[in-house]
Amino acid sequence: MTLVSGKIGNEYIVLEIRLEGNAKRRLEALGMTEGTKISILNNKKNGALVFKVRGTRLAIGKEIAESIAIKEVISV
Amino acid sequence: MKNELQVGFIGNPNCGKTTLFNAYTGAKLKVANWPGVTVEKKEGAMKYHEHKFRLVDLPGIYSLTSYTMEEKLTRQYILENDVDVIIDIADASCLERNLYLTLQLIELGKPVVLALNMMDIVAERGMEIDLHRLPEMLGIPVIPVSARKKTGLDILMHAVAHHKTNELDVNISHHHNNKENMSHHVHNHHREYVVVYSDEIEDKIDAVSELLSEKYGEIWNLRWHAIKLLEQDEEIVNKYPLDISHIADRSYETDIINQKYDLIEEIIEEVVVNKSKKAHATDAVDKLLTNRYLGLPMFLGIMAIVFFLTFTVGDLLKGVFEYGIGWFSDTVLHLLKNIGASPIVISLIVDGIIAGVGGILTFLPNIFILFLALAILEDSGYMARVAYVMDSIMSKVGLSGRAFIPMLLGFGCSVPAVMASRALEDKKDRFKTILITPFMSCSARLPIYVLFSQMFFKEHAMLAAYSMYIIGLVTAIIIALVMNVSSKKSEMHTLLIELPEYKSPNARTIGIYVLDKVKDYLTKAGTTIFIASIGIWVIMNFGVHGLTKDISDSFAAGLGKLLVPVLAPAGLGLWQIGVALISGLAAKEIVVSSFSVLFGITNINSNAGMDNLVSILSHSGFTSLNAYSLMVFCLLYTPCIATIATIKRELQSRKWTAFVVFFQLVTAWVVATLVYQIGSIFL
Numbered sequence: 001m002t003l004v005s006g007k008i009g010n011e012y013i014v015l016e017i018r019l020e021g022n023a024k025r026r027l028e029a030l031g032m033t034e035g036t037k038i039s040i041l042n043n044k045k046n047g048a049l050v051f052k053v054r055g056t057r058l059a060i061g062k063e064i065a066e067s068i069a070i071k072e073v074i075s076v
Numbered sequence: 077m078k079n080e081l082q083v084g085f086i087g088n089p090n091c092g093k094t095t096l097f098n099a100y101t102g103a104k105l106k107v108a109n110w111p112g113v114t115v116e117k118k119e120g121a122m123k124y125h126e127h128k129f130r131l132v133d134l135p136g137i138y139s140l141t142s143y144t145m146e147e148k149l150t151r152q153y154i155l156e157n158d159v160d161v162i163i164d165i166a167d168a169s170c171l172e173r174n175l176y177l178t179l180q181l182i183e184l185g186k187p188v189v190l191a192l193n194m195m196d197i198v199a200e201r202g203m204e205i206d207l208h209r210l211p212e213m214l215g216i217p218v219i220p221v222s223a224r225k226k227t228g229l230d231i232l233m234h235a236v237a238h239h240k241t242n243e244l245d246v247n248i249s250h251h252h253n254n255k256e257n258m259s260h261h262v263h264n265h266h267r268e269y270v271v272v273y274s275d276e277i278e279d280k281i282d283a284v285s286e287l288l289s290e291k292y293g294e295i296w297n298l299r300w301h302a303i304k305l306l307e308q309d310e311e312i313v314n315k316y317p318l319d320i321s322h323i324a325d326r327s328y329e330t331d332i333i334n335q336k337y338d339l340i341e342e343i344i345e346e347v348v349v350n351k352s353k354k355a356h357a358t359d360a361v362d363k364l365l366t367n368r369y370l371g372l373p374m375f376l377g378i379m380a381i382v383f384f385l386t387f388t389v390g391d392l393l394k395g396v397f398e399y400g401i402g403w404f405s406d407t408v409l410h411l412l413k414n415i416g417a418s419p420i421v422i423s424l425i426v427d428g429i430i431a432g433v434g435g436i437l438t439f440l441p442n443i444f445i446l447f448l449a450l451a452i453l454e455d456s457g458y459m460a461r462v463a464y465v466m467d468s469i470m471s472k473v474g475l476s477g478r479a480f481i482p483m484l485l486g487f488g489c490s491v492p493a494v495m496a497s498r499a500l501e502d503k504k505d506r507f508k509t510i511l512i513t514p515f516m517s518c519s520a521r522l523p524i525y526v527l528f529s530q531m532f533f534k535e536h537a538m539l540a541a542y543s544m545y546i547i548g549l550v551t552a553i554i555i556a557l558v559m560n561v562s563s564k565k566s567e568m569h570t571l572l573i574e575l576p577e578y579k580s581p582n583a584r585t586i587g588i589y590v591l592d593k594v595k596d597y598l599t600k601a602g603t604t605i606f607i608a609s610i611g612i613w614v615i616m617n618f619g620v621h622g623l624t625k626d627i628s629d630s631f632a633a634g635l636g637k638l639l640v641p642v643l644a645p646a647g648l649g650l651w652q653i654g655v656a657l658i659s660g661l662a663a664k665e666i667v668v669s670s671f672s673v674l675f676g677i678t679n680i681n682s683n684a685g686m687d688n689l690v691s692i693l694s695h696s697g698f699t700s701l702n703a704y705s706l707m708v709f710c711l712l713y714t715p716c717i718a719t720i721a722t723i724k725r726e727l728q729s730r731k732w733t734a735f736v737v738f739f740q741l742v743t744a745w746v747v748a749t750l751v752y753q754i755g756s757i758f759l
Contacts, residue, residue: 025139026143030138031172031173042363044467045468048464048468048571057358059477061477
């Protein structure tokens with residue numbers, strides 16, 4: 001699954017960032033590296049969303065969200 | 077010997093860097109909440125005991141790569157200038173991300189002092205940071221400060237003065253879960269460097285370093301350059317071309333980033349106690365403000381409140397100003413008559429200058445409140461949310477939500493708004509944004525709406541004025557939409573923005589910002605508008621036969637009459653309107669003072685003056701529909717000279733600037749004509 005299909009309030013682990021160039025580097029510099037835990041705070045119908053990664057709130061558009069593969073953290 | 081220490085202020089956006097810088101220098105700088113506003117370099121000087129410092133404020137950045145203008149600029153500054161000490165400002169409440177830049181700065185090799193800002197927020201959240209362990213792990217001095225409360229400032233400068241040699245006064249010590257002992261790498265770097273990579277990468281760093289020094293001799297901080305070559309950093313690869321394909325067949329950038337973050341996780345684990353147990357207030361507020369259904373209406377609601385305050389409270393204060401200016405005008409008139417000044421001098425001073433400049437001054441309360449509101453929105457952190465909330469609408473017209481920030485600023489003044497379009501990376505995006513930003517109704521246009529809506533729309537005045545903002549917005553969106561369809565579906569527009577923590581706006585920051593704007597406005601009233609008032613007075617009082625009593629024989633009338641046939645379809649076929657619109661190119665608010673001078677009304681903003689103007693205008697068949705068309709035209713036509721100059725600077729092209737100017741003129745004419753013609757059918 002990708003970030004677009006994530007649900008508000010759930011936690012996920014970043015598996016892969018399928019982006020090239022600047023967007024990927026900026027995400028990585030902001031702490032969005034593979035294996036990082038993120039939680040989705042808000043999202044919109046058009047695919048844009050707000051999530052938290054390493055204590056930082058980021059807002060991204062649909063194009064970026066579609067390129068980030070995630071898997072859900074199963075809470076015990 | 078150099079007796080001045082050069083200190084660079086570096087930090088993430090929104091870490092309070094500019095506030096800290098202001099606390100030291102008292103410079104009139106503003107803090108903004110989106111990346112890229114402090115693109116220009118800001119300097120200040122200060123003394124602390126026997127030490128002299130030169131302080132340089134660098135743009136807020138997240139990392140030290142060479143992908144954005146701000147990052148390049150900062151890196152070049154560190155590498156090429158003789159900066160003595162770097163103050164790295166970190167938001168302690170968001171340490172994990174801030175430390176990434178810190179590690180990169182440390183790796184770069186210049187002396188770094190870490191200033192931990194916002195420790196009060198950390199305490200509020202019930203978190204603790206081990207200030208003894210953190211410097212041990214980073215190998216640099218760490219000083220807790222509060223830029224807002226101005227605490228820790230002296231200690232920070234003390235640390236800077238004593239850290240210029242970059243000798244590690246602290247021994248780096250990491251535990252690394254005893255991984256250190258399992259290393260097979262020939263050297264053990266763990267006492268030497270803060271960031272030590274995996275054996276695989278360390279081997280490659282050594283190999284590249286060797287090649288580098290063979291080919292280029294002595295290079296300052298060889299290790300850093302080797303790491304950058306492994307990351308295939310564009311700038312360094314071009315500067316030191318080196319064939320390393322047998323060492324590294326791909327970019328190791330991602331690995332290097334990941335390993336830096338691994339170290340950060342280790343540091344956070346050891347240093348931060350009680351990691352954010354409390355729910356953040358920001359998250360609760362964001363649940364509403366960035367909600368998928370409520371976000372947009374709330375944004376529009378907030379803007380409506382801003383304009384409501386601008387009108388009601390502003391108008392209340394306006395009365396006071398009018399009274400003062402009326403009194404001043406009368407006093408001067410009386411004085412001039414007493415000293416026996418000639419009627420022409422009296423006319424120039426009272427009807428020309430005082431009427432022109434005074435008319436503008438009465439709008440100071442409106443402008444003040446509008447900027448105050450915008451400053452509060454900006455300083456509180458809401459502006460970044462606007463980019464997200466507006467993203468869905470903006471992406472439909474082919475712009476990123478980020479482009480909305482320049483557009484929003486356009487409501488204040490087009491000049492900083494056009495400048496803010498720099499934050500957009502894509503060149504096409506930037507051009508589009510610059511083209512449509514002036515359609516956002518700037519505060520200078522407000523006096524025009526206030527005057528005409530009060531004269532012709534009475535109890536619906538506020539609605540009429542508010543509709544201007546909506547028309548401007550809609551026009552901008554339609555134009556962007558047309559451009560998006562005509563150019564083939566362009567590359568993806570990516571929203572990627574940090575949403576900073578909400579904070580209560582800082583009075584000092586807002587004060588500095590608003591005073592700056594008010595000063596700008598007053599300076600404009602004192603210079604551009606002063607000169608324009610005289611100019612307009614001259615062309616109205618002189619004609620081909622010299623001084624003329626009858627205004628319709630003047631140069632102004634001749635000029636205005638040329639425009640009558642062009643403006644008639646838009647319902648603006650009075651020569652006075654033509655003159656007023658031309659004079660509005662100097663600054664839009666001059667349209668108002670031109671009206672007062674052209675129709676010979678001294679107290680245009682008072683009720684009597686307005687009634688007077690309304691009766692004069694209605695004699696020429698000028699109704700509320702004409703007034704509305706005039707407001708629309710003023711909203712959309714070519715912005716003031718200052719904005720045109722800024723557009724030219726940003727576009728770096730005379731041709732395209734001319735296109736923008738012409739395009740806006742045509743748009744204004746088309747929309748105003750549509751309004752008038754369609755309105756005529758119904759009314």
